[in-house]
Amino acid sequence: MIEVDNLTKYYGTKIALDKVSFTVRKGEVLGFLGPNGAGKSTAMKIITCYLSPTEGSVKVDGLDVFDDSLEVRKRIGYLPETPPLYLDMTVKNYLEFAAKIKGVDKKNLQESVDTVVDKCGLSQYYRSQCRALSKGFRQRVGIAQAMVHNPLVLILDEPTIGLDPIQIVEIRHLIKSFGGEHTVVLSTHILPEVDMTCERVIIINDGTVVAEDTTSNLRSRLPQTEQIYLEIRGNSSQLLSKLEAIQGINSVNEDKCSDNIIIYEIKADNKTDVRPEIAKTVIGENLELLQLKDVSLTLEDIFINVTMK
Amino acid sequence: MRNALAVYVREIKSYFVSPILYIIATVFMLVVGNSFKDYFIRFAMMTMQALRQATNSGGEVPLFNINSYVATNMFAFMNYMFLLIVPLLTMRLYAEEKKTGTMELLMTSPITTTQVLIGKFFSCLTIYFFMMSLTIAFVVIMMIQSNGKLDWGPIFSSYLGTFLLGSAIISIGMFFSSLTENQIIAAAVSLSIIMGLWLLIHSARYITPPYNDLISYFSLSDHLDSFTYGFIGINHIVYFISMTVFWLVLTGINVESTRWRQ
Ligand SMILES: Nc1ncnc2c1ncn2[C@@H]1O[C@H](COP(=O)(O)OP(=O)(O)OP(=O)(O)O)[C@@H](O)[C@H]1O
Ligand SMILES: [Mg+2]
Numbered sequence: 039m040i041e042v043d044n045l046t047k048y049y050g051t052k053i054a055l056d057k058v059s060f061t062v063r064k065g066e067v068l069g070f071l072g073p074n075g076a077g078k079s080t081a082m083k084i085i086t087c088y089l090s091p092t093e094g095s096v097k098v099d100g101l102d103v104f105d106d107s108l109e110v111r112k113r114i115g116y117l118p119e120t121p122p123l124y125l126d127m128t129v130k131n132y133l134e135f136a137a138k139i140k141g142v143d144k145k146n147l148q149e150s151v152d153t154v155v156d157k158c159g160l161s162q163y164y165r166s167q168c169r170a171l172s173k174g175f176r177q178r179v180g181i182a183q184a185m186v187h188n189p190l191v192l193i194l195d196e197p198t199i200g201l202d203p204i205q206i207v208e209i210r211h212l213i214k215s216f217g218g219e220h221t222v223v224l225s226t227h228i229l230p231e232v233d234m235t236c237e238r239v240i241i242i243n244d245g246t247v248v249a250e251d252t253t254s255n256l257r258s259r260l261p262q263t264e265q266i267y268l269e270i271r272g273n274s275s276q277l278l279s280k281l282e283a284i285q286g287i288n289s290v291n292e293d294k295c296s297d298n299i300i301i302y303e304i305k306a307d308n309k310t311d312v313r314p315e316i317a318k319t320v321i322g323e324n325l326e327l328l329q330l331k332d333v334s335l336t337l338e339d340i341f342i343n344v345t346m347k
Numbered sequence: 348m349r350n351a352l353a354v355y356v357r358e359i360k361s362y363f364v365s366p367i368l369y370i371i372a373t374v375f376m377l378v379v380g381n382s383f384k385d386y387f388i389r390f391a392m393m394t395m396q397a398l399r400q401a402t403n404s405g406g407e408v409p410l411f412n413i414n415s416y417v418a419t420n421m422f423a424f425m426n427y428m429f430l431l432i433v434p435l436l437t438m439r440l441y442a443e444e445k446k447t448g449t450m451e452l453l454m455t456s457p458i459t460t461t462q463v464l465i466g467k468f469f470s471c472l473t474i475y476f477f478m479m480s481l482t483i484a485f486v487v488i489m490m491i492q493s494n495g496k497l498d499w500g501p502i503f504s505s506y507l508g509t510f511l512l513g514s515a516i517i518s519i520g521m522f523f524s525s526l527t528e529n530q531i532i533a534a535a536v537s538l539s540i541i542m543g544l545w546l547l548i549h550s551a552r553y554i555t556p557p558y559n560d561l562i563s564y565f566s567l568s569d570h571l572d573s574f575t576y577g578f579i580g581i582n583h584i585v586y587f588i589s590m591t592v593f594w595l596v597l598t599g600i601n602v603e604s605t606r607w608r609q
Contacts, residue, residue: 049609086455090607111457122452124357126364131357138353139456183452 039064039191039221040085045094047080047245054080056245057094067217069236070225077245078225079119082193085223086116098191112141115189117197121180125169129160129179132168133186140187154182157212159205173200181209185216192216194224198231210235265333268302268316269295272325278302280319286310299328350458354466355473358440362474371432372478382424383417383485387492390416413493414501418486419575422505425482426512426571429475430545433513434537436474437520438530440467441602445528460603464595468521475513479506501577508574511587512567516541518594525598541567 040062047055055077062068070078083089085096087107096103098110124132133151142150155161158178163171168179177200184192197213198206214235216222226232232239233253241249249256270277281290281302291303306312313330320327362368394411444450453463490497520537527533547566554562563569567590570583 083451088451088455088606089609108457108459111455114455116451116455118448118451118455120448122447122449124361124449125447126361127357131360135353135357136452136456139350139453139458141457 039066039099040223041095041097042081042085043095043097045081045084045096046092047077047084047089048092049080054245055084055091058242058245058247059094060240060247060250062221062223064221065218066238067214067222067224067236069232069239070223070242071227071229071232071239072225072242073227076242078242079195081242082116082195082223082225083118086114086193087111088116088118112187113190115140115184115187115192117180117184117192117194119195121176122183123168123171123176123179126167128165128167129155129171130164132179133182136183137186140189142187150186150188154186157185158182159208174202174205177201178205178209181212190220192220192222192224194222196226197224198226198228206231264306266302266304266306266313266316267329267331267333268304268320269329270300270302270320270325271298271328272300272323273298274323274325277320277323277325280323281316284312284315284319286312286315348462351462351466351469354453354458354463355470358467358470359473362436362470367435368474371435372481375428375432375478376481379421379425379428379482380485383421383488386417386420387488391492412498413489413496414498417489418497418502418505421482421485422509422575425479426509429479429509429513430516430541431538432478433475433516434520434523434534434541436471437517437524437537438534439524440471440521441525441598442528442530442533446530454606460599464521464599464602468517468595471517471521472514475517476510479509479513498577501575504574504577504579507579508571508583511574511584512571515567515587515590515594518591518598519544522594522598522601525601 042058042060045055045058046053058077058081070081072078080089084091085098085103087103087110090104099113101109101113103110124135127135130151133154134147137147137150155164158181160175160178160182163175168176171179177197181194181197184194192213194213198209201209210231213222213224217237224235236253238252239249239256240247268281277300278290278292281287281304287304287306289305293301293303295301304312304316313332317327317330320330390411390413393416397411441450444453454460486497486502516537519541520533523537523540524530524533526536544565544567546568548563548569550562552559564586570586573580573583
C-alpha cells in the first residue's frame with residue numbers, strides 16, 4: 039500500500055532522512071519508532087504530501103506522492119504532531135469542514151461526521167468551540183478529522199500523546215480495529231503501545247532505518263540471555279557464591295536494599311531454567327524467598343540496543 | 348469549486364466570530380463618518396453664505412455641487428482609510444494557519460492551493476465590500492440634503508474604484524501573510540508596500556522621462572482619480588485586475604513552494 043524507496047530529505051544542509059526504504063502492506067498496522075529527532079515526522083510529512091522529498095520516491099496505492107498528489111491525498115488521513123484545529127470553530131463545524139475539503143459528498147457528510155464523533159468519544163463536546171477543549175480532547179478531534187473521509191491509509195503522528203490512560207486504551211483499540219481494512223502507520227515513543235497495536239515495527243535513528251521486523255522477531259534477534267530477579271529476606275554471606283556456582287548462571291549482581299532485604303539480578307543463559315535451583319538454594323540457606331521472577335527482554339531493550347549502536 | 352466554497356464560508360465565519368472585524372468596522376465608520384460630517388458642514392455653511400450674499404445683493408444664487416464638495420472628499424478619505432485597514436484584515440489569512448498548524452490540514456487534503464487561495468481572497472473581498480457598503484448611509488444623507496440632485500454617476504464609479512482598489516490591496520496583503528507566520532509582521536510589511544505603491548506617484552516627478560511615466564503607472568493612487576470624477580477607464584480597470592492577479596499568483600507560488608523549500 040505504501041512503498042517508500044530511497045527517501046532522502048534535507049532541511050537546508052541538515053539531513054533528516056537518509057535513503058530510507060520500506061513498504062507497508064495493505065491492512066497492516068505499522069509502528070514507527072525512534073528517538074527524538076530521528077525523522078519520524080519528516081517521513082510522515084512526505085508520505086502525506088505535505089513536504090516534497092529531496093530524493094527518492096513514495097508511492098501510496100500505486101500512486102506517486104509527487105505526480106498524483108491530489109489522488110494520494112484523497113486516500114490518506116493524517117494526524118500531524120499538533121492537531122490542526124481551527125480554534126474558533128465548534129467541533130461540529132470543524133469536522134464538517136474537514137469532511138468537505140476531503141471530498142465527502144453532501145449526502146454522506148452528516149453520517150461521516152456522526153461516525154467519527156461516536157468512535158472518538160466526542161459527542162459530549164460536539165457543540166463546543168475547539169478553543170475550549172483540553173489537550174486530550176483536541177487530540178481526539180485531530181484523530182476524528184483524520185478518519186472522517188474513511189481513508190485507505192491512516193498516518194498518525196504520536197496519536198496517543200496527551201490522552202488519559204483509559205482513552206489511550208480506547209484509541210489503541212480503535213487504531214487496531216482499523217487494521218485489516220485500512221492501512222495504519224503510527225509513530226510513537228511509547229514502546230508498549232507498539233507491542234499492543236502494531237504487527238510490525240520500523241525503528242529509525244538519525245534518519246536511517248536501523249531495524250524492521252515483527253515485534254516478536256525483533257525480540258529473538260537479541261543476545262540469548264535471560265534475566266532473573268530474586269528478592270530474599272535474611273542474612274547470608276554465602277548465598278552469593280552459592281548462586282554463582284549454579285550451572286547455567288553467568289553472573290550475579292547483589293544489591294543490599296534495606297534491613298535484611300537483598301535483591302539479586304541474575305543473568306543466565308536460556309538453555310536451562312535455573313529458577314528451581316535458585317529457589318532450592320535460598321531455602322537451603324534458611325532464607326525467606328520473597329520474589330523470584332523472569333524479567334524477559336522488553337521492547338525497551340531492543341530499542342536501546344539498536345539505537346545506541 | 349465546492350472546495351473553494353468550503354474555505355470561503357469558513358473564512359467568512361471566522362471573520363465574524365473574532366472581535367477584530369467589529370472593532371475595525373466601528374473605527375472605520377467613526378473616522379469616515381467624522382470626516383464626512385466636516386465636509387458636509389463646510390458645504391452647508393458655504394451654500395448658506397452664498398444664499399445670504401445672493402439675497403443681500405440680489406444676484407443669482409451660485410450652484411454648489413455636493414458631489415465635488417462632499418462625495419469626492421469622502422471617497423478619497425475612505426480609500427485612504429482602506430489602505431490602513433486592509434492589512435489588518437489580510438494579516439491572518441495565511442500567517443494564522445501557519446502558526447496554528449492548520450496549514451498542514453489544508454496542504455494534505457485533496458484541495459488545491461488555488462482553491463484555498465480563491466476561497467480566502469473572496470472571503471476578504473466580501474468583508475471589504477460589506478464595510479464599503481456601510482458608507483451608503485452617508486450617500487443617503489447627501490441624497491436627502493441635495494433634494495435628489497445628487498449625481499449618481501460619480502458615486503457609482505467611485506464605489507467601483509474603491510472596490511477595485513480593495514481587490515488589489517487585499518491580494519498584496521495576502522501575499523505578505525503567506526510569507527510569515529507572524530501576523531504583526533505580515534500587517535506591517537503589507538502596510539509599507541501598499542503605502543509605497545500609493546505614494547509612488549510622488550517620486551515620479553524626480554525621475555527623468557520616460558521612466559517617470561512607468562513609475563506613475565505602477566502607483567495605485569494614479570489609477571483611482573478618474574473613478575472619483577465619474578470616468579470608468581478600461582485601462583484603469585485592467586491595471587487593478589492585473590495587480591490583483593499578479594499578487595495572487597505570487598501568493599499561490601509561494602504557498603505551493605513551501606513544500607520543497609523547507
Ligand atoms: N522545518 C525544519 N527545518 C529544519 N530542520 C528540521 C525541520 N523539521 C525537522 N527538522 C530536523 O529534522 C530532524 C528530524 O525531525 P523530525 O521532526 O522528523 O523528528 P521526529 O522523529 O519526529 O522527532 P520527535 O520524536 O521529537 O517528534 C531533526 O533533527 C530536526 O531538527
Ligand atoms: Mg515527530
